[in-house]
Amino acid sequence: MRPFDYQRPDGLDHAALLERDGGALIAGGTNLLDLMKLQVETPDTLVDINRIGLDELEPTDDGGIRIGALVSNSVCAADPRIRADWPVLSRAILSGASGQLRNKATTGGNLCQRTRCYYFMNIDMPCNKREPGTGCSALNGRNRIHAVLGANENCIATYPGDMAVAMYALDATVEIAGPDKASRSVKIRDFHRLPGDMPQRDNVLEPGEVITGVTLPAPVGGTQLYRKVRERSSYAFALVSIAAVIRMEEGAISHASLAFGSMAHKPWHDPRIDAALTGAKPSDALFDKVADLLLENAEGYGENDFKIPLARRTVKAVLREATGAST
Amino acid sequence: MKLAINGTTRTFDGDPRTTLLDFLRRDCDLTGTKKGCDHGQCGACTVLVNGQRINSCLTLTVMHEDDEITTIEGLGTPQDMHPLQSAFVDHDGYQCGYCTPGQICSAKAMLDEAKAGWPSVVTEDLTAEIDLSGDEIRERMSGNLCRCGAYSNIIDAITDVKEAAR
Numbered sequence: 001m002r003p004f005d006y007q008r009p010d011g012l013d014h015a016a017l018l019e020r021d022g023g024a025l026i027a028g029g030t031n032l033l034d035l036m037k038l039q040v041e042t043p044d045t046l047v048d049i050n051r052i053g054l055d056e057l058e059p060t061d062d063g064g065i066r067i068g069a070l071v072s073n074s075v076c077a078a079d080p081r082i083r084a085d086w087p088v089l090s091r092a093i094l095s096g097a098s099g100q101l102r103n104k105a106t107t108g109g110n111l112c113q114r115t116r117c118y119y120f121m122n123i124d125m126p127c128n129k130r131e132p133g134t135g136c137s138a139l140n141g142r143n144r145i146h147a148v149l150g151a152n153e154n155c156i157a158t159y160p161g162d163m164a165v166a167m168y169a170l171d172a173t174v175e176i177a178g179p180d181k182a183s184r185s186v187k188i189r190d191f192h193r194l195p196g197d198m199p200q201r202d203n204v205l206e207p208g209e210v211i212t213g214v215t216l217p218a219p220v221g222g223t224q225l226y227r228k229v230r231e232r233s234s235y236a237f238a239l240v241s242i243a244a245v246i247r248m249e250e251g252a253i254s255h256a257s258l259a260f261g262s263m264a265h266k267p268w269h270d271p272r273i274d275a276a277l278t279g280a281k282p283s284d285a286l287f288d289k290v291a292d293l294l295l296e297n298a299e300g301y302g303e304n305d306f307k308i309p310l311a312r313r314t315v316k317a318v319l320r321e322a323t324g325a326s327t
Numbered sequence: 328m329k330l331a332i333n334g335t336t337r338t339f340d341g342d343p344r345t346t347l348l349d350f351l352r353r354d355c356d357l358t359g360t361k362k363g364c365d366h367g368q369c370g371a372c373t374v375l376v377n378g379q380r381i382n383s384c385l386t387l388t389v390m391h392e393d394d395e396i397t398t399i400e401g402l403g404t405p406q407d408m409h410p411l412q413s414a415f416v417d418h419d420g421y422q423c424g425y426c427t428p429g430q431i432c433s434a435k436a437m438l439d440e441a442k443a444g445w446p447s448v449v450t451e452d453l454t455a456e457i458d459l460s461g462d463e464i465r466e467r468m469s470g471n472l473c474r475c476g477a478y479s480n481i482i483d484a485i486t487d488v489k490e491a492a493r
Contacts, residue, residue, distance in 0.1 A: 006343035006389050030385045033346075034366050046343070048390055074379075078445040083453040094448040098470020099437060101367060103379045104386065234448075234469035 001033075002042045008051065012210060015049050016179045020208030023047040027070055028104035030097075031113045039123055040114075040130060054108075054212055057081065063218030066175075069108030069211045073163065074099070076107060086216055088224035088243050092166035095228045098235050108211035111164055111174065111191065114202065115157035115265075116237055118142060128154050129199045136199075144303040145239065148311070149264040149295075155199030156301055158262050159192055160237045166226060168259035168267040169243035173215045179208040188214065192266030199265070220255050222247030223322045228261075229314055238262040240311045246277070246322035253277050253323060260294065263311060270294060282323035287316040328392040332357065333401030339388050347391060348372045348383040351398060359399035359428045363472075370471035373429035374398050380436035382470075399428035402435060410491065411435055414484035422475035430471045434485045437467045438492070459489050 007023065009015040019025055024043035026032055027050060035041040054068040057079050065086070067076055076082060077093040097105065119125040119137035126134035138146050138156050146156040172188040192203045205211070228241040241261035247254050256277035260268040272293050280286050291312040298308045319325070329336050332355055339350060348365075351357045351374070360383060363371030367385040374383045375397040403409035411431045414420070421427045441457045449466045450457065457463070464482050473481065 001344045004343065006387075026387075026390075029387070029390070030367055030382070033385050033387065037366065046387075050390060074440075074445065078440075078443070080454075083446065087453050090446065090453055091448065094446065094450075098370065099440065099467055100370060100373055100380050100382045100433065100470045101385075104381050234466050 001036045002039060004036075004043055005045045006048065007045055008048045011052055012054075012177055012212065013179070013181060015047055015052060016177060016208050016210050018045060018047045019210060020179050021045075025049050025210065027106040027109040028072070028101075029109075030101050030104050031109065035114060035121070038121055040121055049210070060215060064216050066213050066215045067107050068213045069106060071107045073097070073102040073105040073107070073110060076163075077102065085219035086166075086170055086224070088169060088226050088245055089163070089166040089216070091224070091226035092162040092228075092241075092243055095226060095238075095241075096162040107163070107214055110161055111188075111211060111214070112203065112205075113159075113161055116145065116160045117157040120157060129157055129195075132198075132200050139301060142303060143301045145237065145262070146301060146304045147264045148298045148300055148304055148307045149260075149268055150194045151265065151299070151301075152195055154197060155195035155265065157195070157199070157265060159202070159264070159266050160262060161267075162226070162228065162238065162241060162261060164188065164192070165241055165259050165261035165267045166243040167214060167216070168269045169245050169257045170216050171257065172217075174211060175213045175215060176205065176209050177212045178206070178210075183212070185215075189269050195265045202265075220245060220247060220257075222255055223324075225318055225322050227314060227318050229310060240307055240314050242314055242318045244318050244322050246319070248323060252279060252281050254279070258290075258315070258318075260311065260315075263307060268294075277319075282319065282325040284316070284325075287319045287325075290319065291315050328389065330388075330391045330394050330396060332396045333398060341388070343387060343389045345388045346384050347374070347376075347386050347388050347396070350388040351383060351396070357398050357400050360432075361425055361428060363425070363429075368472070369426070369429075370433060371426050371429040373433045373471065375432055375436055378436065378439065380433050397432070399432055402431065409435070410488050411484065414487045415481070418480045418484040418487065419477070420481040420484040421473070421477050426471060426473045426475075430468070430473065430481055433468060433471045434481075434488075437464075438485070438489060441467070441489075459486075461486070464489075 023045035054070040077090045125137045225244045230236040243259045245257040361371040363369035367382040372383040
């Protein structure tokens, strides 16, 4: 680990200023400290925001809930309100990492976690995300865990998390504070970026901006599933994951919201999929159409080609289960 | 800054890069806590911070002012073992023993988490009372790896302690 200056800000504004001046925010630290040991991250200043609040879950006026940025993954997943009304979020969080890591990992930090691309984490290899302009080693390298949607020759890394995938399906909003007491809200579906020509930028946060919380809209009920396909049944990242919120009325789908993990540089949400499902009666033909929409521009890079048929089969299985089309 | 380790107040004013794991082993001479992977993947470094289990390799000592840390040495002693320690002995819940302190600290907090009603990904009904089946224990202990493969005996040991606590 490279030496750094450790700072504890006296509040949010102070944290934002320190971050604007090049400090790296640390909350749980489970990803950042790992990357600092590997010298992938080498901040001059570490800004410890653990003692500035932002650690509560509070109901919102419109029946939703606001999850503070420093609420731990464990506390969020176990919260009785989340378990009862937004269970897909509990399921997604609980499918990730281990009990130890979830106790430290936070809501805001989880959103900002970096890719687990082998080349991003190896400072001896070229990587456009870590060192723009050096090239993408994964493109013609080991790329089993890499993206099949929305990638380009600059970067085929995936966003690896689970929590955010459920938040995409739940249409959450990220609340962000900036320096000088500015604040803004960003739909979570617009929070993470595709690589484009700036793969070094994972999300839309600007210097000096700090995530303060994530707001979930009022519960929509229905069946909520998080299906995670991975190499082993626990404590592993997804190869493909799907968060699904499906409500049925009189044999037809009255509400549908799907999001997909570990397939792209961000959790994947395609509004055409939700629109195709909403109002329709469940059928294999409908589920095939959904898979076609999801995968129409999918592209494999060799070792990850399998993700395309895997995603097709997984989305159809999830839709059959969520609509009760078969068991 | 000060923090409490196994009930004893300690002072830390070292390099901020010092992980809690290195502070415990190097500066406090508490070598029960093990360094396995040093990247949060194996769980050998698991300790309790204010009662919660964490990987001590992935946290900085300087971030723990006024926190209460419990290591394996704080759970029990050879003369006065914690029930989990006794159960691991009874069931041969190890071979080389390197992962054992982490397994036991993790199991202690895991039982408390279940008692508090925390679900896991294998919990079928998220709103029902937690029944710690073998599958539940396996899932909840998946952050602790044992290369010797003593898992089935570890599950038996933890199950014994769970049953005794009823």
